[in-house]
Amino acid sequence: MDQFLLTNKKVLVTGASSGIGKEIAISISNSGAMPFITGRNEKGLIETYNCLKDPARSKYFLCDLRNEDEVIRMVHQIEDLDGVVFNAGMIDYLPIKFLSSKHLHEIFEINFHAQVLLTQKLLCKRKLNNKASIIYISSISSHMGVPGTAIYAASKAALSTFSKILASELAGKKIRSNVITPGLVRTSLFDSVSEKLTNDQLNKQEAEYPLGFGSSEDVANAAIYLLSDASKWVTGTELLLDGGFTLK
Amino acid sequence: MIEKQKFLEVFTSLFDETDPSEIKMDTEFKELSEWSSLVTLSVIVTFEENFKKSITAKQIDSSKIVSDLYDLVKE
Numbered sequence: 001m002d003q004f005l006l007t008n009k010k011v012l013v014t015g016a017s018s019g020i021g022k023e024i025a026i027s028i029s030n031s032g033a034m035p036f037i038t039g040r041n042e043k044g045l046i047e048t049y050n051c052l053k054d055p056a057r058s059k060y061f062l063c064d065l066r067n068e069d070e071v072i073r074m075v076h077q078i079e080d081l082d083g084v085v086f087n088a089g090m091i092d093y094l095p096i097k098f099l100s101s102k103h104l105h106e107i108f109e110i111n112f113h114a115q116v117l118l119t120q121k122l123l124c125k126r127k128l129n130n131k132a133s134i135i136y137i138s139s140i141s142s143h144m145g146v147p148g149t150a151i152y153a154a155s156k157a158a159l160s161t162f163s164k165i166l167a168s169e170l171a172g173k174k175i176r177s178n179v180i181t182p183g184l185v186r187t188s189l190f191d192s193v194s195e196k197l198t199n200d201q202l203n204k205q206e207a208e209y210p211l212g213f214g215s216s217e218d219v220a221n222a223a224i225y226l227l228s229d230a231s232k233w234v235t236g237t238e239l240l241l242d243g244g245f246t247l248k
Numbered sequence: 249m250i251e252k253q254k255f256l257e258v259f260t261s262l263f264d265e266t267d268p269s270e271i272k273m274d275t276e277f278k279e280l281s282e283w284s285s286l287v288t289l290s291v292i293v294t295f296e297e298n299f300k301k302s303i304t305a306k307q308i309d310s311s312k313i314v315s316d317l318y319d320l321v322k323e
Contacts, residue, residue: 093289094289094293095286095289095290095293097290098290098293098294098297147285147286147289148286148289195302195304195305195306196288196289196292196304196305197285197305198285198288198305198306198308198309199306199309200309201285201305
């Protein structure tokens with residue numbers, strides 16, 4: 001069962017100040033990994049850092065992934081990695097007829113451009129060890145047509161496709177790239193946008209999930225598997241976590 | 249203070265298929281055939297842009313007539 005552990009693996013987790021990113025960082029530290037965590041919210045980031053199993057073996061980097069200078073500085077300081085979880089992202093509900101360049105840019109900038117450019121910089125500076133595992137957190141919206149989610153869903157779909165090409169390009173070094181595609185997970189990020197949904201809509205949504213809404217822990221468990229040597233034959237794929245939603 | 253007429257114009261503009269004469273301050277807006285969750289989202293976004301007021305879907309759900317929505321943003 002050792003192949004499911006992440007003993008001594010150095011893993012960068014983005015968006016680790018709260019929610020799924022925080023849970024992933026803590027869970028992988030409990031599995032033996034050394035998380036290097038990054039986020040924009042210093043208070044949240046330090047809270048996550050203090051919850052890690054052995055903080056002395058980890059580091060945190062306050063970094064806005066949209067700021068190229070901050071990203072360059074972080075990549076320069078970071079140790080060689082055995083894994084990266086690209087979790088940072090934002091959600092917003094906006095009907096297509098209300099879209100603007102500003103919205104388009106804002107959502108794509110953090111959900112796609114920032115993740116891609118960080119990937120490029122890690123590769124350029126050779127910060128990924130051979131056999132490293134890269135994970136992008138996508139969303140079930142990228143496969144659906146939920147009104148209001150056009151740009152969010154498109155940005156996640158872009159990330160999912162990008163991961164496939166990355167998997168092809170890095171296969172020679174045995175570096176894997178995969179996507180985790182969660183359904184609805186109750187986090188503070190979701191709570192902040194759920195004000196645009198009525199109680200009725202939320203209850204109806206939950207009823208669509210045979211196993212109910214997911215939790216950050218569910219996503220963290222999937223990340224552990226994909227980061228571990230147990231998934232060494234898994235690359236270029238999407239791991240769907242949806243509580244049975246797509247069965248219907 | 250936002251004028252009722254201006255508010256009504258903005259609200260009515262959200263509907264593509266409904267005759268504007270059908271939408272008055274005492275109209276039960278959720279009974280309009282065009283009403284949907286997408287229109288709810290559109291109301292939230294439009295009120296934010298035009299009146300700089302954030303309202304929630306729950307507040308819209310709790311409102312019955314157009315003037316209930318006006319009360320949420322008029323100040």
